[in-house]
Amino acid sequence: MAGVVRRIFANLPRINTCNYVKTPLLSILPSVTSKFYSNVPTPYEIVDAQEDRKTYQGVIDNVNRQVAEKKQGRLFAVVHVAGKQVKITEGDVFIVEGYWPPDAGDKISLDKVLLVGASDFTLIGRPLVQRGLVRVEATVIEKNVSHTKTHFRKKRRKQYMRINFYRTPRTMVRVNRIEIVGEVNHPPAVTGLETRIF
Template identity: 90%
Template sequence: MFKLRGRLEKHGEIFEIGQSVKSPILAVLPSLATKFYSNVPTPYEIVDAQEDRKTYQGTIDNVNRQVSEGKQGRIFAVVHVAGKQFKITEGDVFVIEGYWPPDAGDRISLDKVLLVGASDFTLIGRPLVQKGLVRVEATVIEKTLSHTKTHFRKKRRKQYMRINFYRIPQTMLRVNRIEIVGEVNHPPDVTGLETRIF
């Protein structure tokens, strides 16, 4: 506790001699006490479970209706490819750096979809969107090398100097289509059989 040595008027508050304050900063700027900390209780609202469920179901029905009627507009997606995430939409060309096996002309399906959305809604995966809900198809249009990069190393006073030039392999993909093919919140009854051979 600190005591004031004089009379101080700051922001309409008057502190008299001998009045105790908790901090020397508050003795000079008493408005800091109310500026950063508030004793006002946080208002909480008790949500009715039935009302919440009705709102939730109405939102899902609205999304399913937009998708079935084709009124969702331009769709975008965030996909995970070769250890990186890309935000893509139809017609985009994106580059994957480093070695990646597919050859030019290959049509591939990007299955790891983290998020898909349109102008009115966004479906977020946990961590991936439900399997079979979204179809993302792309074509490998080019396999090339990046521009020449320089790696230079030197140790002072040791007659050691090395310079290396290298290029990184790049694969360019064009997104052919992104479409929502299933219904939201209607997962298949049986999962895990897609990769099994009978």
């Protein structure tokens, strides 16, 4: 069954930018044939890094060039805020519902970026895009509460009736800027580890 499906998928148009290994066991280590241990590389293990790099480097170079020349245009991003994902672009106002500590006037940077898109490319995070690559700046413009919602329950012929009113806090956030500051696939080196004990 799996084989059939694989063949079906193989016929479909899709990107072919993978250098994953499908070499059989015997071709790698002919001397070792263990019944219990598999020497086959795990799926998605990159065996030839050079070859792998060749396949995607062109795309990444193009993206980096476009960003360097500032030709990427207006960006949109999917950010994770207060437990929800929001698709935002520059100048947007979005509402965070429920208790959320930032106060009005606070300038915040939204760091959990799941996806960034431009007209020519999309950077998809797994689950987040590389830290420090994208800067999303926002300002909290207003904090207030929603309209009054009535929670009313009633059972017929059972003398049961309850009424409650509630309002949920709401925070309005203006997105000031979304920009790519780093280089794709070139994360900054980790520094400051010399002084750390753990």
